[in-house]
Amino acid sequence: MHRYVAVLLAMYAVAGMAASDTIRCGSKIIKTGMTTADVLKYCGEPSRREVEEHAVHSGNRVTGTTQLNRWIYDRGSAGKPIVFEFDQDKLLSIKRLAK
DSSP states (O other), rough: HHHHHHHHHHHHHOOOOOEESSETTEEEEEEEOOHHHHHHHOOOOOOOOEEEEEEEEETTTEEHHHEEEEEEOOOGGGOOOOEEEEEEEEEEEEEEOOO
C-alpha cells in the first residue's frame, strides 16, 4: 500500500503542470484561441515573458521559423503561477505550475 501511494505522489510531482482550457482573470474567462491583445486586456502584463524559436519544416527542408511565446503570471499567495503559451498571436494552452 505504501509503495502505491509513493508511486502516485512521484507521478504527481513529476507532472508539475496541469493543463486547462480556461482560467479566470478578474471577472473574465480566458480560453484557448484568444489573442495576445485579449489576454493583455483582461489579465494585464505578465510577470515575465519567454520566447522559443522553432524551425518550420516542409518534408526534410527547414522553410522558416516560428516563435512560441510563454507568458508567466506569478499570482503570489492567490494561487499557483499561470503560464499562457502562444503561437504567434493565438493562445494555445493554459497551464498552472506547481509552486
